[in-house]
Amino acid sequence: MTLNITSDITKLGCAQHDADDPLRHARARFDLPDGVVYLDGNSLGALPVTTAAQLETCLREQWGRDLIRSWNTHQWVNFPRRIGDKIAHLLGAAPGEMIATDSTSVNIFKLLAGALSLPGIREDAKRRVILSETGNFPTDIYMAQGLNELLKQHYELKLVPADQLAHALDDTVAVALITQVDYCTGHLHDMAAMNSKAQQAGTHIVWDLSHSAGAVPVALAASGAEMAVGCGYKYLNGGPGAPAYLYVTRALQKNFVTPLAGWFGHQTPFAFAPAYTAAPGIERFLCGTPSVLAMQALDCGINTFADIEMSAIRKKSLALSDLFWLLMDQHCAADGFTCIAPREHALRASQLSFAHDHAYEIMQAIIDRGVIGDFRQPNLLRFGFTPLYTRYIDVWDAVITIRDVMQTGAWKAEKYQHRNAVT
Numbered sequence: 001m002t003l004n005i006t007s008d009i010t011k012l013g014c015a016q017h018d019a020d021d022p023l024r025h026a027r028a029r030f031d032l033p034d035g036v037v038y039l040d041g042n043s044l045g046a047l048p049v050t051t052a053a054q055l056e057t058c059l060r061e062q063w064g065r066d067l068i069r070s071w072n073t074h075q076w077v078n079f080p081r082r083i084g085d086k087i088a089h090l091l092g093a094a095p096g097e098m099i100a101t102d103s104t105s106v107n108i109f110k111l112l113a114g115a116l117s118l119p120g121i122r123e124d125a126k127r128r129v130i131l132s133e134t135g136n137f138p139t140d141i142y143m144a145q146g147l148n149e150l151l152k153q154h155y156e157l158k159l160v161p162a163d164q165l166a167h168a169l170d171d172t173v174a175v176a177l178i179t180q181v182d183y184c185t186g187h188l189h190d191m192a193a194m195n196s197k198a199q200q201a202g203t204h205i206v207w208d209l210s211h212s213a214g215a216v217p218v219a220l221a222a223s224g225a226e227m228a229v230g231c232g233y234k235y236l237n238g239g240p241g242a243p244a245y246l247y248v249t250r251a252l253q254k255n256f257v258t259p260l261a262g263w264f265g266h267q268t269p270f271a272f273a274p275a276y277t278a279a280p281g282i283e284r285f286l287c288g289t290p291s292v293l294a295m296q297a298l299d300c301g302i303n304t305f306a307d308i309e310m311s312a313i314r315k316k317s318l319a320l321s322d323l324f325w326l327l328m329d330q331h332c333a334a335d336g337f338t339c340i341a342p343r344e345h346a347l348r349a350s351q352l353s354f355a356h357d358h359a360y361e362i363m364q365a366i367i368d369r370g371v372i373g374d375f376r377q378p379n380l381l382r383f384g385f386t387p388l389y390t391r392y393i394d395v396w397d398a399v400i401t402i403r404d405v406m407q408t409g410a411w412k413a414e415k416y417q418h419r420n421a422v423t
């Protein structure tokens with residue numbers, strides 16, 4: 001059951017929903033600036049209140065005072081595994097199946113390459129397709145293209161629209177790379193159904209969970225997922241450029257050859273052996289030295305989910321996006337916005353995007369007024385809902401700000417016409 005947002009809702013009604021919100025205590029876990037409505041946690045999560053102090057301790061008492069001894073005494077060496085286990089818990093995987101490491105792009109490369117050399121795939125001459133989605137996030141497609149280039153175009157990179165993916169999972173597919181939540185539309189794939197289709201076709205899926213983890217309930221083991229990657233800096237609140245994560249189900253790990261055989265993935269890195277022997281478990285997916293400060297920040301980000309049920313996050317997320325959509329229809333109907341997110345809850349993740357001919361300028365104008373979303377090509381205003389800290393009143397204020405910017409024509413100002421490097 002989702003919260004019932006009725007069409008006669010007022011600002012006072014939004015405040016009442018906040019007062020009744022079972023997640024309202026979680027906002028205090030973040031250090032949010034006054035006067036800002038932050039609707040971009042799907043791109044960069046907000047700063048947890050614990051991060052600064054934990055980084056300060058790591059800097060002064062560990063790096064500064066204990067120096068290199070900290071790899072042992074402060075367990076730096078175990079951070080990727082320890083943090084990986086926490087993410088595993090959040091995403092329905094077992095300890096030892098997830099590791100925090102590298103970027104999502106690099107992890108995609110590792111898993112795609114490894115999947116292509118899995119027994120049953122490698123020797124099947126019929127399986128020549130790397131399957132993905134036309135609208136997938138560009139880095140996913142680039143990494144698949146780059147890998148195929150390296151393999152001398154041995155495979156065909158086949159891109160199909162979202163609604164044809166399940167049908168395209170057949171016995172020609174060597175591996176499929178599927179992003180569960182579309183970064184533009186917010187469309188959510190049914191992971192269990194897709195995994196079952198892949199299993200019937202005897203193939204494997206690498207899931208990109210960048211816009212799912214921390215936003216929608218993910219049950220990796222229960223849904224039959226075998227491999228996944230995702231970003232630490234979005235809904236997981238790990239900080240700008242936070243380490244990503246990588247999941248490989250235990251059953252696949254021992255046959256998995258990572259193409260980036262770095263020393264941290266070695267069975268005994270400090271034996272300094274001349275030949276590479278992969279670590280027996282999930283550690284084999286490490287490559288180089290982990291970034292300790294970034295790991296500390298990611299740890300703080302994941303801790304913001306402590307004692308919170310993903311079902312409560314999902315319920316509030318849908319209520320927030322329902323409210324936003326309803327208020328946009330009520331207050332901005334004549335202003336030329338078209339929402340491209342799925343209406344159906346089962347297909348909608350935790351964001352809404354509105355197409356508009358002047359999306360970039362409008363987004364700049366509302367950011368200037370303290371409502372932060374982002375712009376995505378070619379014409380989208382994108383708003384993410386992060387139930388740990390987004391309030392119903394924030395949604396109200398955001399829509400009223402959009403209405404004002406449209407009514408006054410404030411978005412037409414010269415200063416909003418120039419594109420920044422990051423949009």
Ligand SMILES: Cc1ncc(COP(=O)(O)O)c(C=O)c1O
Nearest residue numbers: 103104105137139179183210244
């Ligand atoms: C779906 C998806 N995959 C991958 C990435 C890129 O991840 P990274 O920068 O960690 O390589 C993003 C970044 O926004 C993304 O949205």
